[in-house]
Amino acid sequence: MIVAPAYAKINLSLEVVGRRADGFHDLVSVMQTVSLVDSLEFEPDRDLLFTCSDRTLTTGNLVLRAAALLRDRYGVQRGCRIHLQKHIPTAAGLGGGSSDAAVALITLAAMWNVKLTCSNLLDLAAALGSDVPFFLWSGTCLVEGRGERVSPLRSPDRQWYLLVNPRIEVSTERIFAALPVSDWTDGTETHALARDIVRADIVGIGRNGLQPTLFRLYPEARECYDAVTAVSAHGALVSGSGPTVLAPFPTQVDAMAAFQCLQGTGYWAMVVAAQEPAREYTPCR
Numbered sequence: 001m002i003v004a005p006a007y008a009k010i011n012l013s014l015e016v017v018g019r020r021a022d023g024f025h026d027l028v029s030v031m032q033t034v035s036l037v038d039s040l041e042f043e044p045d046r047d048l049l050f051t052c053s054d055r056t057l058t059t060g061n062l063v064l065r066a067a068a069l070l071r072d073r074y075g076v077q078r079g080c081r082i083h084l085q086k087h088i089p090t091a092a093g094l095g096g097g098s099s100d101a102a103v104a105l106i107t108l109a110a111m112w113n114v115k116l117t118c119s120n121l122l123d124l125a126a127a128l129g130s131d132v133p134f135f136l137w138s139g140t141c142l143v144e145g146r147g148e149r150v151s152p153l154r155s156p157d158r159q160w161y162l163l164v165n166p167r168i169e170v171s172t173e174r175i176f177a178a179l180p181v182s183d184w185t186d187g188t189e190t191h192a193l194a195r196d197i198v199r200a201d202i203v204g205i206g207r208n209g210l211q212p213t214l215f216r217l218y219p220e221a222r223e224c225y226d227a228v229t230a231v232s233a234h235g236a237l238v239s240g241s242g243p244t245v246l247a248p249f250p251t252q253v254d255a256m257a258a259f260q261c262l263q264g265t266g267y268w269a270m271v272v273a274a275q276e277p278a279r280e281y282t283p284c285r
């Protein structure tokens with residue numbers, strides 16, 4: 001049996017720069033994998049079988065779609081028994097489903113002996129979802145276009161984050177649909193953040209163009225953001241389309257102190273480190 005880790009991501013900055021002809025939006029974002037992780041188990045089988053620790057996530061799971069896509073595109077006759085142990089909150093802006101799908105593609109291609117270039121993998125990943133391509137690189141990356149243009153950046157020295165989630169799920173589609181053009185920006189702040197990371201190993205946070213729309217549609221998300229801001233000396237930002245809020249800290253001790261302040265709020269909270277996955281799970285790096 002192969003056991004593979006699938007790391008969550010956070011967006012250290014996310015700007016929406018325009019709308020595309022295909023209805024999706026062009027983005028400029030800095031994405032970072034962190035030490036919050038799902039686990040995938042793969043066992044060879046004649047059939048394709050999928051189970052998940054959270055039964056509500058079994059039907060139509062992106063892992064199963066990734067496996068089916070790989071089989072169909074490359075005429076694979078073999079199967080696999082796949083079990084997903086879920087730890088990353090879902091519909092939370094942490095890319096859990098996308099990370100699971102990327103790890104499934106990479107691991108099954110190896111198991112089934114399908115020889116894929118980075119470009120082949122990128123095509124499959126982009127067909128599964130906008131966040132999936134990033135996970136072929138992982139670490140710290142500048143991500144552009146719909147999410148398919150990924151440029152790895154230098155990974156910073158140990159960096160800690162407090163993640164806080166108000167235990168609600170949000171619809172990314174609904175947030176993009178309600179996004180006013182006045183919240184589009186030109187990507188300058190995110191590009192500046194990416195330059196700082198490369199030049200000076202400084203990891204700050206930028207802006208998130210989806211944040212005002214999230215707060216308008218889901219008022220609980222704003223309350224959570226305000227609670228995190230109150231315990232963070234270095235600011236806070238919603239990750240992706242939310243509602244998870246991240247706050248950066250220079251040390252684990254500082255992050256844990258902020259975490260303690262949120263005990264009793266009922267929020268899901270966790271201290272994580274910036275994390276670079278092993279080379280076998282980052283085929284495009």
Ligand code: C5P
Nearest residue numbers: 023024025027129130131146172173176
């Ligand atoms: O690609 P994914 O399935 O993650 O996207 C979910 C929804 O978010 C899409 O249906 C689309 O409405 C919106 N989206 C977008 N532009 C992006 C990514 C997502 O408009 N770059």
